[in-house]
Amino acid sequence: MTITKKIIWGLLAVLGAYAVSVIALHRGESINALWLITAALCIYAIAYRFYAAWIAAKVLVIDETRATPAERLDNGRDFIPTNKWIVFGHHFAAIAGPGPLVGPTLAAQFGYLPGTLWILVGAVIGGAVQDMVTLFFSMRRNGRSLGQMARDEIGVIGGTAALVGTFLIMIILIAVLGLVVVNAMKHSPWATSTVAATIPIAMIVGVYMRNIRPGRVLEASAIGVALLLFSVLAGGWVDHNATLRVWFDHDGLPLAYAIIVYGFAAAVLPVWLLLAPRDYLSTFMKLGTVLLLAVAIVILRPEIHMPAVTQFTDGTGPIFGGKLFPFVFITIACGAISGFHSLIASGTTPKLLSNERDIRMIGYGGMLLESFVAIMAMIAATVLEPGVFFAINSPAGVVGKEAIDAVAKINSWGFAVTVEQMEQLAKDMGESTLFARTGGAPSLAVGMASIFGNAFGKHLLALWYHFAIMFEAIFILTTLDAGTRVGRFMLQDMLGNFHKKLGETSYMPSVILTSSLVVAGWGYFLYIGVIDPNGGVNILWPLFGIANQMLAAIALSVATGILVKSGKLKYAWITGVPLTWLVIITTTASYQKIFSEDVRVGFFAAANDLSAKLASGVLPPDKASVAPQLIFNQHLDAYLTLFFVVVLWVVVLDMLRMCWRYQNTRGVLPSSETTYIATQL
């Protein structure tokens, strides 16, 4: 390294450290969002330049002369040597979902600081390392999946656990995402009509690129994006039309049923009609909006009004119950480390790499960008006045159904907000109310609308708000479609072991059966979430967080096991440290969710509390009628959590057993790494 470069990196390190100390020690009225951006970019740059490069060179020992599977097995279909920027684009589009937008928004109840720190530290030490090493190991094994690698390298137990874990995460993830969309559409004719319009728009795009102009993907997408923007505008007209608006003005439950029917249709219909075109649109929207948000934040430099740390670190927070440790880690989820990514990193991406050296940029760099999206979501949530943020995100079950009660409760926490202020805000955003719009999407949309509104004109607030809702809904629905379909394939695969015919992906009775089972699985949790007066997100999101961290722990176990088996015990800490941390937070969180006496944290405590209230007849009739279902669900959630944590420990112990055997020169499964062949490219 030249002396100039050393000076530049030194200055970057000083700037980063200074920015972190500013955001950590600041205790004033507000702080500029640019400090968060500066801290993030400096940390990412240093981690990428030094830590990731060191891992690539010393731990993984990347070999640029070695032919990748894409080169050796090039078939022009799934194995294709591809330019690294293109692979980066595909990989990022695949890993970046709604998770990093929702998680930080919910975690903002602890203040901006705890979530931000974990997004940065977790990504650099954990998430990005997991993505990169998984990508590397899969690439060295001809693009094998995480489940296959677990089975080949550790044993049958790990492989089965990865499979079952993935399936259950999918179910819970889809339910919670469905709930986020339902909460955004509830009694909002504008949002509902716009989101509904995305379905026929996707179909038009699908037919266009399949039949009218085959393969003209960009033409079709341009038409689709134009129609989507028009649908945001048209939603406003629907909202102002007295006859039309009643068609789209619904309670949560009918909307949930609509999503369930839609999910089933999407899983059964051919991909080209709905899933593929919707995915194109959502990818363009996602990349475009994230870019727009970054530009708007840099131009505008908005002030963050949320305190660095709120009093809710003690576990009394309105959005979800539970203390800062471990729940901030569970809640942030995907923006810091996401087990789900390991499925992508061991799926399509390793089959596209044209050279081993690209894995640092794609695996590590891709996750850093995802983490940056989470930072922006955190900014969008915390630029709101804290009173407004809590008014939007606190469920009616916590602050009360009436606006006046909610405002009084939020004021009693020390956050200023008035009924008039909320009414004006709702009016500006073109909504009837913004109280208790839980799930994170509405508050993110208000945050984005106020940032965009300041940058590009305030009179368009309602349009920006519904644009943001449409943007979130379209890729939540893409995840929902794709997830239901993947769940269906996994289930068909499993059932195929018992009855061969059921395993055939084009056998209609099996398609209907497995799709129904998957949809019924997430549909159940979605239904419970909608009838729950506390909004359901407070239960489902932590469950999803625990499941996703568990999958990450499986991926890190596989990676640690392979490192030890390759004789790299002294470097095994690069995955061992994040693994240990994940085991600690997941186990603590699971323990608290199962055994805590606090009714807002413990599932059994909540079930017992509700049973007692039901028995003594103190519940109002509307609550008493749903209480038995809620009690059953709390029990189910407790056992599900127990299952996750048991699976986690089984995999970790199995990995440790394998490592112990290796270190003591007992037999272990042979490495499935492919042999060296020199690259010709």
Add this chain to the structure above:
Amino acid sequence: MFKQVWQRIRELSGDDAYERYQSHYAVHHAQQIDAPPLLSREDFFKQWQDNQWKGVKRCC
């Protein structure tokens, strides 16, 4: 510069997938005696699209 960016966008979205298939075919299969015939744009796109949606493609 603009041309290059446009090419990257086409590649990323799969807009040029058929052209890339044609050149792949010309290099790898055109000389083979028992090679499968070159697919039409429409048939190729159908295969390509169905092939894209196997496995986990989208995340949280």
